[in-house]
Amino acid sequence: MTTAIYWFRNDLRLEDNPSFLQACKAADSLLPVYMHQPNLEQETAWGFPRIGEYRQVFLDQSLQDLRSQLRKLGSDLYEVAGDVLDVFEKLKSQIDIGTIYCEQIQAPEELEQVALLRGAGFRINALWQSSMLDAQSLPFPLEDMPDIFTQFRQQVEKKKLKFFNPIEAPKSIPPLPTIQIPPITVANQSTLSNGSKFCGGERSADAYIEHYFERRLPDTYKQTRNELIGMDYSSKFSPWLAQGCCSAGSIAKKLSDYEICYGANDGAYWLWFELLWRDYFRFLHFKYGKRLYYSKGLSKAPSNQFDSEKFLKWSSGHTGESLIDAGMRELKNTGYLSNRMRQIVASYWIYDMQGDWQAGSAWFECQLIDYDVYSNQGNWLYIAGKGTDPRGGRPFNVAKQTQDHDPDGVYRQMWLA
Structure with a gap:
């Protein structure tokens, strides 16, 4: 037995x-x-x-x-x-x-x-x-994978790798063993209400993803993915992916079927492209492991010192920079932030406020409904210049970002009112 x-x-x-x-x-x-x-x-x-x-x-x-x-x-x-x-x-x-x-x-x-x-x-x-691609089918050993994402992508595309075929759920499950486990308190779902637009669970994930494809939202993904307001500007698959309520492979399979039905387009490609970024951050862990979690990351330069007063201003949305404050208040009040705003507020904390990138990363871990250890670490290293990017960091010009992404001030008014 x-x-x-x-x-x-x-x-x-x-x-x-x-x-x-x-x-x-x-x-x-x-x-x-x-x-x-x-x-x-x-x-x-x-x-x-x-x-x-x-x-x-x-x-x-x-x-x-x-x-x-x-x-x-x-x-x-x-x-x-x-x-x-x-x-x-x-x-x-x-x-x-x-x-x-x-x-x-x-x-x-x-x-x-x-x-x-x-x-x-x-x-x-x-x-x-947990990856979209089968790690065993990659055209290189993970320990020797290309550091640069573009080179990684080019080799993947050259081999025509798209996704790891998803499998069905088991038709039956072996019986439970006889055991006495002290129960723990489990929240009653009827009381779980915090204003979030996302509901956890595999069945919620399936329903949301099905609806997304039915509405043909992949077609506009590339044009809208950097917008700041609304549910439809990006896929919003990330909360379910982060908890594993759905798999990246199953989404990529639906995307492939979608292209067969409606034809390939830039939007569908960019949706796959972003799932590939997700894989890239995962696979980097096989190559660099704990080094990705050092204060210096993969660089030789020391990180900024932590300043609790500056951090409180940044994390609470009281820096005095309206776009940053709007973003940080959205994060604190919803548990979500667009990818564009994540990059902008991270850059502001690291470069404008001279903040410790690890403190920013930890704050995102606490606040984000879609926190994913690989993507969160990878993105913060990327912005801070502590990862594999040869350009050594990504400081954003806040005035330009404001003009490009909130020229009419609607986003700022929404969160600063």
């Missing part, structure tokens, strides 16, 4: 989840687990938690949706809270765990968790599955 655990991490879905399907095929009984880690709610060195209200609500909604789907297949989701090793040791005392299956996350903290479990004698089967 083989008893396995499936440890859900940033893959809160049943469709296109190869690791979960693998666990279902291999085990006689299977315990699906999600672990809440208390360290995310503890204060960082900068005085705020790592997970804020909006992402927490979205996560709770996503877990409720996942639990509902598991129950329909005769299984369940066991939510537990605590240190990773302690939790699995307690589970091991109640059931004979054969293997712990999970997705592979190539960020330092998540890799350390798996290494800790293996060091304690647990058998871990971690499968890489």
Whole structure:
């Protein structure tokens, strides 16, 4: 009798989840687990938690949706809270765990968790599955991938790589083992309301993505992606992608089908192009690992010192620069910010206010509903000149950005009124 655990991490879905399907095929009984880690709610060195209200609500909604789907297949989701090793040791005392299956996350903290479990004698089967492209099919070893995105893209396109074919959800799930796990408090979805336009869960993701393609919004993606107001200017897939409520491969497959039906165009290509950027930031972790999390990043230059008074002005939207203040207030009040505004406010913090880029990155981790460890780190390194960009940083001219993206002041009026 083989008893396995499936440890859900940033893959809160049943469709296109190869690791979960693998666990279902291999085990006689299977315990699906999600672990809440208390360290995310503890204060960082900068005085705020790592997970804020909006992402927490979205996560709770996503877990409720996942639990509902598991129950329909005769299984369940066991939510537990605590240190990773302690939790699995307690589970091991109640059931004979054969293997712990999970997705592979190539960020330092998540890799350390798996290494800790293996060091304690647990058998871990971690499968890489969060990229659009199949890592094994790339035209180069990940450890030797091109540093420059353009070179990375050109090699991918030369080999005509588009996406990793998604797989279906399992038709059945092995029965649950008999176990007594102390329950933790799970939020009631009817009380989860914080004004966000996003609702967590795989079924919400599917409905939103279907609607996006039905309305033929890929056609206008390139023209509208740098706008600041509204739901339709960009895809808004990122909250569901970040929690793994949908996969990048499944979106890319829908995009390919869309092009077959309606014809290829610049908008559809740019949507794929942005998903490729997402992959690029992921794959860089295989090459550089912990170095991406150093204060100096991949550079030799020291970072700016942290100034708490300046940080408070920036993070609360009280810098005196109207576009920056509007952006930071939108972030604080919605948990979301357009990609263009993310770059502008990050640049302002680093270059105009001489702020510590890691503090800015941590603030985004706390505030963003769509926080993704790879993309957040990659984008902040890119702006700060601490990553692979040979130009060494991306300072933005705020006056020009204001004229280009909010010439009539509508965005500023919306958030500064």
